[in-house]
Amino acid sequence: MSSKITIIGAGSVGSTIAYTLSGEDIASEIVMIDINKEKVEGEVMDIEQGTCFRDPVSIVAGEYEDAKDSDIVIITSGIARKPGQTRIELTQTNVNILKQITPEIVKAAPKALYIIVSNPVDIMTYVFTKISGLPENQIIGSGTILDSARLRCGLSEHFKVAQRNIHAYVFGEHGDTSFIPWSTARIAGVNVDDYYEMMPGFEKLDKEAMLTYVQKSGGKIIANKGATFYAVTRGVCRLCSILMSASESVTTVSSMMHGEYGIEDVCLSTLALVGPKGIHSKIPMTLTEEEVEKLKISADALKSVIAQIEL
Numbered sequence: 001m002s003s004k005i006t007i008i009g010a011g012s013v014g015s016t017i018a019y020t021l022s023g024e025d026i027a028s029e030i031v032m033i034d035i036n037k038e039k040v041e042g043e044v045m046d047i048e049q050g051t052c053f054r055d056p057v058s059i060v061a062g063e064y065e066d067a068k069d070s071d072i073v074i075i076t077s078g079i080a081r082k083p084g085q086t087r088i089e090l091t092q093t094n095v096n097i098l099k100q101i102t103p104e105i106v107k108a109a110p111k112a113l114y115i116i117v118s119n120p121v122d123i124m125t126y127v128f129t130k131i132s133g134l135p136e137n138q139i140i141g142s143g144t145i146l147d148s149a150r151l152r153c154g155l156s157e158h159f160k161v162a163q164r165n166i167h168a169y170v171f172g173e174h175g176d177t178s179f180i181p182w183s184t185a186r187i188a189g190v191n192v193d194d195y196y197e198m199m200p201g202f203e204k205l206d207k208e209a210m211l212t213y214v215q216k217s218g219g220k221i222i223a224n225k226g227a228t229f230y231a232v233t234r235g236v237c238r239l240c241s242i243l244m245s246a247s248e249s250v251t252t253v254s255s256m257m258h259g260e261y262g263i264e265d266v267c268l269s270t271l272a273l274v275g276p277k278g279i280h281s282k283i284p285m286t287l288t289e290e291e292v293e294k295l296k297i298s299a300d301a302l303k304s305v306i307a308q309i310e311l
C-alpha cells in the first residue's frame with residue numbers, strides 16, 4: 001500500500017501509532033507534527049532507525065504544510081488532566097488545541113480522511129465536524145473501537161474462544177455512559193445467551209461485570225503504567241488499513257448522528273460501514289427499546305458537555 005499518513009501529536013499514542021505503521025505496509029510516508037519539536041524529532045529518529053529491514057518508508061518530523069496530499073490524518077494531540085482540573089476544563093483545553101490545529105491541517109490536507117483519537121473523543125469529533133468545514137464522511141472518531149476491542153478480549157477470555165469468532169460491540173460515548181447492546185452480541189453467529197446455554201462448562205456471564213471491565217480498563221491501565229496506547233494503536237492502525245482497502249468494513253466509530261435512533265446533533269459510536277471514502281453510512285442495527293434508551297442517555301450526557309464548552 002502506498003499512502004501518506006500524518007499524525008498530529010507525538011506523545012504516547014501518536015508515537016506508538018507511527019512506530020506500528022512503520023512496521024506494517026499501510027503507509028509509505030509518515031509525517032509527525034507536534035508543538036514539542038525536540039520530542040517529535042527524537043521520536044522520528046528512533047522510529048526511522050529501525051526501518052532498515054523493511055521496504056523503504058519515509059518518516060519525517062514536519063510542519064503543517066508537510067501534510068499536503070496526506071491520505072489520512074490522525075489527531076492525537078492533547079493535554080492530560082492536571083490535578084484539580086475538572087473534566088470540563090480539560091475538555092475546553094483540548095477543544096482549544098483542536099481549534100488551533102484544525103484550520104492549518106485542513107488547509108494542508110483538505111481531501112484526507114481524518115481519524116480523531118484525542119479525548120474526549122466524541123466531543124472532539126463533534127467540534128472537528130463543526131469547525132473543519134469538511135464533508136462528514138471524511139471525519140471518523142475512533143470512538144468505541146477500543147471499547148469494542150476490550151469487550152471482545154473479555155468475552156474471548158470468558159468463553160475461551162478466538163476473538164475473531166466474536167461479534168460484539170460497545171455503543172455510545174467512549175466513556176462512562178457507554179453500553180453493550182447484548183441483543184446483538186454473537187459468537188460465531190450464535191447469540192451470547194444461547195451460546196452459554198448450549199455450551200456446557202462455562203460460568204454464567206456477568207454482563208454488568210463485563211461492562212465494568214470494559215469501562216474501567218483505561219483507568220486501571222493509566223493507574224498502573226501512566227497511559228494507554230498499545231490497544232488504541234492497534235485499533236487506529238486497523239482503521240487506517242480499512243480506509244486504504246478496496247472495500248468497506250464494519251466497525252464502531254464515532255460520527256455525527258442525523259436522527260438515527262431518534263438522536264441528532266451529537267457524535268457517538270454505533271455500527272458504521274467504513275472504507276476508502278471514509279464513513280460510507282451508519283448501519284441501522286435493530287436494538288431493543290432498552291438499548292435505544294441507553295443510547296439516548298449517552299447522547300444526552302455528551303450534549304450536556306457540548307452545551308458547557310465554547311466552540
Ligand SMILES: NC(=O)c1ccc[n+]([C@@H]2O[C@H](COP(=O)([O-])OP(=O)(O)OC[C@H]3O[C@@H](n4cnc5c(N)ncnc54)[C@H](O)[C@@H]3O)[C@@H](O)[C@H]2O)c1
Nearest residue numbers: 009010011012013034035036077078117118119121146232
Ligand atoms: N480514543 C481513545 O480510545 C484513546 C485512547 C488512549 C488515549 N487517547 C487520547 O489520546 C490523546 C493523546 O494521548 P497521549 O497519551 O499520547 O498523550 P501525550 O500527553 O503523551 O501526548 C500528547 C501530545 O500532544 C502534543 N500537543 C499538545 N498540544 C499540541 C498542539 N497544539 N499541536 C500539536 N501537538 C500538540 C503534546 O506536545 C504531546 O506530545 C489524549 O487525549 C488521550 O486521552 C484516546
